[in-house]
Amino acid sequence: MSQTCGFVAIVGRPNVGKSTLMNRILGQKVSITSRRPQTTRHQVMGIKTDGDTQFVFVDTPGMHIMSKDRNKAINHFMNQAATQALRDVDCVVFIIDRTRWSDEDQAVLKRLEHVEAPIVLAVNKVDRLQDKASLLPWLSEVGARREFAAIVPISAKHGTQVETLEAEVAKHLPESVHFFPEDQVTDRSMRFMAAELVREKIMRQLGDELPYQVTVEIEEFRETDRVTHISALILVERQGQKVILIGDNGERIKNIGREARLDIERVLDTKVMLNLWVKVKRGWSDDERALKSLGYDLD
Ligand SMILES: Nc1nc2c(ncn2[C@@H]2O[C@H](COP(=O)(O)OP(=O)(O)OP(=O)(O)O)[C@@H](O)[C@H]2O)c(=O)[nH]1
Ligand SMILES: [Mg+2]
Numbered sequence: 001m002s003q004t005c006g007f008v009a010i011v012g013r014p015n016v017g018k019s020t021l022m023n024r025i026l027g028q029k030v031s032i033t034s035r036r037p038q039t040t041r042h043q044v045m046g047i048k049t050d051g052d053t054q055f056v057f058v059d060t061p062g063m064h065i066m067s068k069d070r071n072k073a074i075n076h077f078m079n080q081a082a083t084q085a086l087r088d089v090d091c092v093v094f095i096i097d098r099t100r101w102s103d104e105d106q107a108v109l110k111r112l113e114h115v116e117a118p119i120v121l122a123v124n125k126v127d128r129l130q131d132k133a134s135l136l137p138w139l140s141e142v143g144a145r146r147e148f149a150a151i152v153p154i155s156a157k158h159g160t161q162v163e164t165l166e167a168e169v170a171k172h173l174p175e176s177v178h179f180f181p182e183d184q185v186t187d188r189s190m191r192f193m194a195a196e197l198v199r200e201k202i203m204r205q206l207g208d209e210l211p212y213q214v215t216v217e218i219e220e221f222r223e224t225d226r227v228t229h230i231s232a233l234i235l236v237e238r239q240g241q242k243v244i245l246i247g248d249n250g251e252r253i254k255n256i257g258r259e260a261r262l263d264i265e266r267v268l269d270t271k272v273m274l275n276l277w278v279k280v281k282r283g284w285s286d287d288e289r290a291l292k293s294l295g296y297d298l299d
Contacts, residue, residue, distance in 0.1 A: 002052070003054070004053050004054070004173040004176060005053075005054040005055075005176040005177070005178045006054075006056065006091065006172065006173035006177055007088075008055055008056065008088045008090065008091045008173075009057075009060060009083070009091075009092045009144070010059050010092075010093045010170055011063060011086065011093070011094055011095070011103065011107060011108060011112075012062060012105070013064060013096075013279045014037030014064055014104075015037040015038075015097070017058050017095055017097070017124040018031075018059075018154040019031035019033045019039065020094065020140055021154070021162070022044075022059045024157075025046070025054030025166060026047075026185060028185065028293060030044060030045065030175035030185055030193075031044045032200035033200070034200060038064070038078065038212060038258045039200070039203055040059060040061045040062065041061050041074070041077075041296070041297075042296070043059070043081050043082075044186065044188055045057065045059075045083065045183065045187040045188070046049055046058075046059060047180045048079075048089045049180070049183075054178040054179065055169065055173065056179060056180070056184075058085045060081060061265070062078075062082070063108045063111065064104055065107055066079070072286040074291060074296065077291060077298070078235055080171055081298060083299060086115055090173055092119045093119075093120050093122055093148075093171040094108065094112060094121050095124050095156075096122070096124065096129075097124060098123065098124070098129050099123075099129070102291055110147060113114045117172070118167055119148050119185055120148065120149050120150055120151075121143075121145075121148045121152070122154050122156075123139065124154055125155060125157070126153045126154050126155050127157065127160065134190050146199075147170045149168065149172065152164055152168060156272070167174055191218050191296075192256075193264070193266075193267055194218070194221065194230050194232065194260075194264050194267075195217065195218050195232060196216075197264050197276075198234070198257075198276065199258070200286075201255075201261075202216075202245070204250075205252065205255060205256055212232060213233075213236060213238075213241070213284070213285045214235070214236055215284065215294055217232065217233045217294060218230060218231070218232050219233050220292075225268065227271045228268055228270050228272050228273070229273045230263075230270070230273065230274040231276075231277070231280055232274065232275070232276050232277070233277050233278055234268065234277065234278045235280075235284055236278060237282055237285065238282070239280055240278075242278050246278060249269070253276055256276065257274055258278045259272060260276075
């Protein structure tokens with residue numbers, strides 16, 4: 001039989017479960033997730049090869065409406081990265097959160113207007129749906145908003161109906177040789193993954209006091225026989241944020257470092273020595289040049 005292979009963009013507003021879904025399909029963590037919106041900042045590819053079928057998923061930053069506290073260069077970057085992923089894809093998975101429909105979902109739908117690729121709607125987090133009876137009428141209501149190739153209620157977190165969703169997507173993959181070797185899971189480097197895992201722990205461990213204005217830069221990534229030495233610089237916007245991140249007696253940064261190290265060890269399959277540094281760099285999230293130098297570059 002001939003092979004099929006295609007690009008599948010995963011889009012939706014922040015926090016609906018895009019990255020959780022991609023990781024679930026891949027069976028491992030490639031894209032970071034957290035309870036907080038705007039966790040994903042870059043396009044991240046997740047590649048799954050299943051016999052003759054190869055899916056190249058593209059996880060995207062949540063598309064969001066720009067507002068007074070969200071009009072920084074980094075927000076433009078994230079919206080653009082998400083929109084760019086829609087070009088030349090073979091299929092789109094549009095995710096929403098249960099039966100909730102917000103202006104931001106509407107804005108995503110609007111951006112999908114001119115997309116010609118088939119769109120599969122995933123109604124996620126059904127495990128948390130209080131009123132199960134509301135689901136069926138909602139599916140027909142939302143199905144009237146545009147033409148969807150399929151509508152699948154899922155729980156990305158628990159894996160419910162995720163295989164059904166995959167099968168719907170697989171129908172739209174064109175005949176093509178595979179673009180990636182079958183054991184490759186992502187286009188991103190180990191260095192990128194290490195930085196992201198540190199950022200994930202920061203997103204997860206800091207509650208609402210967390211500044212969105214945190215980024216992580218890997219300064220050293222050196223593999224020796226048994227140990228990988230990694231130094232990561234955490235950039236924040238203000239001195240107060242640095243104090244929060246470090247915590248009493250450095251407890252918080254220690255926890256972040258420990259959890260990140262365990263995850264990175266799992267990904268690299270080596271021992272890891274992880275050093276974290278926190279530095280204040282004012283305005284990095286609103287400075288195009290600084291963003292580029294920090295890897296937020298669409299080209
Ligand atoms: N209960 C439940 N929670 C889920 C499900 N899918 C995702 N979540 C949770 O929703 C939160 C957001 O998930 P993410 O995968 O980071 O969402 P995202 O759409 O990638 O978010 P951004 O990257 O910020 O746009 C996390 O706390 C997930 O654990 C689900 O099916 N059920
Ligand atoms: Mg995400």
